[in-house]
Amino acid sequence: MESIWLGKKYHAPQWIRRGYTRICIDESLSPTYLGEPLQQPRSRRPLDWKTIAYLCYIRSEINKLGKLNSSLPNNLRCTHGCAGVTGLYWDSINIYCRSCRMRQNQATLATNHTDTLVSHYFKEELDILV
Numbered sequence: 001m002e003s004i005w006l007g008k009k010y011h012a013p014q015w016i017r018r019g020y021t022r023i024c025i026d027e028s029l030s031p032t033y034l035g036e037p038l039q040q041p042r043s044r045r046p047l048d049w050k051t052i053a054y055l056c057y058i059r060s061e062i063n064k065l066g067k068l069n070s071s072l073p074n075n076l077r078c079t080h081g082c083a084g085v086t087g088l089y090w091d092s093i094n095i096y097c098r099s100c101r102m103r104q105n106q107a108t109l110a111t112n113h114t115d116t117l118v119s120h121y122f123k124e125e126l127d128i129l130v
């Protein structure tokens, strides 16, 4: 949250992006934390509802990555650095890359995908600041 406020104050889109990404990955977030300016100085307004809706949507997409029976988004990138989108697939336990056949680190995969989605859904907001 801190990095979002600072990013807005100093017009630093990369801080805002990092803040949103962290919110999406944090498993213990509560609606109260997102929606209320609890114990914050008056200058720090809570996130607006559109922002919260996007963040919740992205969180739900990221949660799907941890579910064996759900299909993987087709724009995931290999965490071992294979060039371009190679396509990832599940065996019964892990996710692998079609190109290098290496097992994927799911935490890294989730972070990368969150960053992709945050960049996409908050593009307008972030571009204005550049």
Ligand SMILES: [Zn+2]
Pocket: 078, 079, 080, 081, 082, 086, 097, 098, 099, 100, 101, 102
């Ligand atoms: Zn690969």
